[in-house]
Amino acid sequence: MNRTYLICLLTIMPFISCKNDKKTDYNDQSEEAVEKEISKSTDNTQTKDLENNNKKAFSWDNIPESTADIGAYPYITPPKGMTEDDDNSKSYEFDKLEMFDGNxxxxIEGKVRRMSIIMEGDKEWQQYLFDKSVSDYLKSIGAKLIFDGQIPNELTGKWGDDPNTVYKHMHEFYAGDVVNHPVSLYVLKTANKKIGFQVSSNSRTIGIVEKEDFTQTIEKVTADDILDEINNKGYATLHINFDTGKSRIKADSYDVIDEIAKMMKANTDLKISIEGHTDNVGDEISNMKLSKNRARSVLMALIDEDIDESRLKSEGFGQTNPIENNSTEEGRAKNRRVELRKI
Known part of the structure; x- marks a missing residue:
């Protein structure tokens, strides 16, 4: 009996050994496959990282200098048979446009022109005429095409967390719809100019920016400046910021209030009339009320600075005395003012 059991055991042992060997081979193959997959994944990640690191920032040094006669700003006009839509074209003394070179x-900051192009008369839009005219002209003056196509959605999607934020970015930095349509982007360098062009064929727009360094033009208004203007002209013009459509003085304008108070304390015999003025946005009655309330707010702020109320009076004139044309934003901004008139 024991001899029979031993024979059977010796008979089946080779099969058990083979099975274990196969299992070991299988495990070895699996581990090798996993190691290869990990290695492949690591290589791919390293390759992507290398590609990202190899993306070079745009440099004007890499743009050839054009010696062509590029004419005067904005350096391009609509093709023959086309014209600018004045209602939708905008000019800015200092603004910005964003460019993309594929990486x-x-x-680019500086002087900006956003052209909206339409056909003259009631003619049908000529797409190919626009595209070829603009591209051929820009190339003829030495502009370099740095991108042509639709900016990838995965990149424009990074402009914001929702569509509204994305489109806000687009409208701030581009002359046309570059989220849904292709755009052609050019740069042009001459001996003393650096210029960017955005050509949005489907949007029928051309954006031009001439690079300029920003120059700060805001100067601190001092008590002496205010007094000198009053003595020379009989009144001083100040631009005090209020909440939109309201009479509450914004925090950034209290420095001006401090300077007015300083002037009044240094000149104890001086009496002033505080006069409010608005632009023509809104109805005339509301603007009159708003100007009176704003002038009164300045008066109360000076009283809070220990200026005797007997030396002050306030009045509002609404939109009746503009000093600039209300048809432009610049003109309207100048019309929104407070005048201090000597009495």
Whole structure:
């Protein structure tokens, strides 16, 4: 009996050994496959990282200098048979446009023109005429095409967390719809100019920016400045910021209030009339009321600075005395003012 059991055991042992060997081979193959997959994944990640690191920022040094006669700003006009839509074209003394060279985004600051192009008369829009005319002309003056196509959605999607934020970015930095349509982006460098062009064929727009350094033009208003203007002209013009449509003085304008108070304390015989003025946005009755309330707010702020109320009076004139044309934003901004008149 024991001999029979031993024979059977010796008979089946090779099969058990083979099975274990196969299992070991299988495990070895699986581990090798996993190691290869990990290695492949690591290589891919390293490759992507290398690609990202190799993305070079835009440099004007890499743009050839044009010696062509590029004419005067904005350096391009609509093709023959087309014209600018004055209602939708905008000019800015200092603004910005964003450019894309296929790798990175970069901003050019300076003088900006956003052209909206339409056909003359009631003619049908000529797409190919627009595209070829603009591209051929820009190339003829030495502009370099740095991107042509639709900016990838995965990149424009990074402009915001929702569609509204994305479109806000687009409208701030681009002359046309570059989220849904292709755009052609050019740069032009001459001996003393650096210029960017955005050509949005489907949007029928051309954006032009001439690079300029920003120059700060805001100067601190001092008590002496205010007094000198009053003595020379009989009144001083100040631009005090209020909440939109309201009479509450914004925090950034209390420095001006401090300077007015300083002037009044240094000149104890001086009496002034505080006069409010508005632009023509809104109805005339509301603007009259708003100007009176704003002038009164300045008066009360000076009283809070220990200026005797007997030396002050306030009045509002609404939109009746503009000093600039209300048809432009610049003109309207100048019309929204407070005048201190000597009495």
């Amino acid at each position: 990175t985004f970069f901003i």
